[in-house]
Amino acid sequence: MKLGTAILTRDLALAFRSGGGWFYALFFFAVFTALAGIAFGPSLTALAAAAPAAIWLAAALAIQFAAADLFESDLGDGSLRVFAAEQKSLLPYWATKAGLLALTAAAPMIVAAPFFLTMLGVPFGRGIGLAFLLLLGAPALVFIAVLTAALSAGLRAGGLLAMVIAAPFAAPVLVFGVMAAKAFLLGGVLVSPEALILAALSLFMAATTPAFAIAALRVSLE
Amino acid sequence: MWSRFSNPAKFEALARTGGPIACGVFLLCAAFGLVVGLFFSPADYQQGDSARIMYMHVPAAWMSMGAYSFIAMMSLIAFVWRHSLADVAARAAAAPGAVFTALALFTGAVWGKPTWGAWWVWDARLTSMLLLLFIYFGYMAVWQAVPETARAARFARILALIGFINVPIIKFSVDWWNSLHQTASIIRADGPTIHPSMLTPLFAMIIAYTALFVWLVFLGMRAALARRRVEARGARAPSRPAAPAEAV
Numbered sequence: 001m002k003l004g005t006a007i008l009t010r011d012l013a014l015a016f017r018s019g020g021g022w023f024y025a026l027f028f029f030a031v032f033t034a035l036a037g038i039a040f041g042p043s044l045t046a047l048a049a050a051a052p053a054a055i056w057l058a059a060a061l062a063i064q065f066a067a068a069d070l071f072e073s074d075l076g077d078g079s080l081r082v083f084a085a086e087q088k089s090l091l092p093y094w095a096t097k098a099g100l101l102a103l104t105a106a107a108p109m110i111v112a113a114p115f116f117l118t119m120l121g122v123p124f125g126r127g128i129g130l131a132f133l134l135l136l137g138a139p140a141l142v143f144i145a146v147l148t149a150a151l152s153a154g155l156r157a158g159g160l161l162a163m164v165i166a167a168p169f170a171a172p173v174l175v176f177g178v179m180a181a182k183a184f185l186l187g188g189v190l191v192s193p194e195a196l197i198l199a200a201l202s203l204f205m206a207a208t209t210p211a212f213a214i215a216a217l218r219v220s221l222e
Numbered sequence: 223m224w225s226r227f228s229n230p231a232k233f234e235a236l237a238r239t240g241g242p243i244a245c246g247v248f249l250l251c252a253a254f255g256l257v258v259g260l261f262f263s264p265a266d267y268q269q270g271d272s273a274r275i276m277y278m279h280v281p282a283a284w285m286s287m288g289a290y291s292f293i294a295m296m297s298l299i300a301f302v303w304r305h306s307l308a309d310v311a312a313r314a315a316a317a318p319g320a321v322f323t324a325l326a327l328f329t330g331a332v333w334g335k336p337t338w339g340a341w342w343v344w345d346a347r348l349t350s351m352l353l354l355l356f357i358y359f360g361y362m363a364v365w366q367a368v369p370e371t372a373r374a375a376r377f378a379r380i381l382a383l384i385g386f387i388n389v390p391i392i393k394f395s396v397d398w399w400n401s402l403h404q405t406a407s408i409i410r411a412d413g414p415t416i417h418p419s420m421l422t423p424l425f426a427m428i429i430a431y432t433a434l435f436v437w438l439v440f441l442g443m444r445a446a447l448a449r450r451r452v453e454a455r456g457a458r459a460p461s462r463p464a465a466p467a468e469a470v
Contacts, residue, residue: 151377151380152367155367155368156367157367158367161363161364161367164356164359164360164363165364165381167353168353168354168357168360168388168392169388171353171392171396172391172394172395175395175396175398175399176395176398176399179399194398197398201391208384208387209384212380212383215380216377216380219373219377220373222373
């Protein structure tokens with residue numbers, strides 16, 4: 001646990017000091033939302049109908065991109081090898097990296113989502129509800145991104161490979177995320193069955209992906 | 223049972239006899255199924271002759287799932303017992319499985335045009351098949367992306383197993399998604415229960431596809447093993463060109 005906090009503090013310091021690494025995912029999210037607004041046209045009613053899809057696509061892609069070089073530096077300078085040799089389990093390390101991705105990529109987006117949603121014609125109060133749904137589903141996206149980053153760590157064009165692998169896994173999250181968002185915007189029900197399944201997906205990914213991600217990390221060390 | 227054939231020489235012997243047998247079963251059953259299915263079975267009373275594409279479509283869809291289950295099973299065997307031949311089998315099944323999936327999607331589109339009036343609809347089954355195809359692509363991409371075969375095999379095992387766990391989740395999610403948002407205007411192809419005159423050629427085609435899959439996996443595995451021997455020989459004597467492989 002001590003190691004976990006040490007790595008997390010180090011990575012957070014790196015993210016904040018190295019030219020705003022924590023900002024990239026948020027920036028991508030903002031650019032994607034703006035592009036979606038341009039692509040769907042200026043009509044605010046048409047935009048509001050497309051907003052749930054746009055926001056969930058933006059979140060999935062931003063988290064996936066942010067995870068692209070999650071393990072690169074630790075793999076490159078050998079510190080991951082040291083952790084793997086010293087620690088009985090890489091689970092604290094995995095939790096640290098998932099927490100890092102959640103703090104630097106997912107959390108800023110969730111906080112900023114209501115503001116961007118007003119650009120897409122969703123009232124601010126409703127936007128807060130959509131941000132809450134993002135909070136339910138974002139852990140699943142984070143766990144998938146960490147898994148695919150571990151599977152493609154140290155490979156050429158690893159980021160692209162991670163996208164290809166992640167697409168089918170992210171599909172259920174998108175399905176239920178957009179459906180829960182629509183249930184809230186059209187029906188006014190925040191905790192719909194779809195929202196509960198979204199949370200269930202996050203728990204399912206939390207339960208299944210760590211073992212596979214850690215196995216993949218150990219393979220990348222060989 | 224598995225460990226017996228984890229010896230490459232014993233497997234080679236099995237594949238040498240099993241491959242041609244599977245090929246023969248495929249040719250016989252495909253000939254019977256196609257001739258009976260296309261010429262002697264009755265046309266569907268609603269869809270006419272277009273329903274005959276069923277004899278290509280249903281077995282392809284069946285085998286796309288079967289091939290992935292095979293990959294997952296082989297990956298589990300490789301994961302638990304470290305049989306490297308199971309990795310070879312899983313890899314050899316990926317390309318045929320992906321082609322079966324693509325064939326199921328393509329014949330589905332050809333069938334869907336006259337029946338549903340559209341090449342593609344976001345039906346739950348079509349969508350989950352498309353996502354299965356993406357899983358195949360990801361699996362094959364991992365094998366391609368990692369230069370060392372042994373490492374690639376370990377990554378591929380992990381991906382195959384986590385993918386297998388997620389297939390039911392994906393299926394469930396698109397079922398839910400579709401059942402709320404799809405209008406019921408689509409005429410389902412599985413309206414009438416299938417008459418034995420159609421079921422017999424269909425069964426023959428399913429056996430044919432399965433035999434084709436077995437044959438292709440045997441061929442792919444033998445090719446992979448031969449390549450491995452050639453590479454080993456090249457590593458021992460780098461100056462000489464690689465000699466044709468003999469049985470080990």
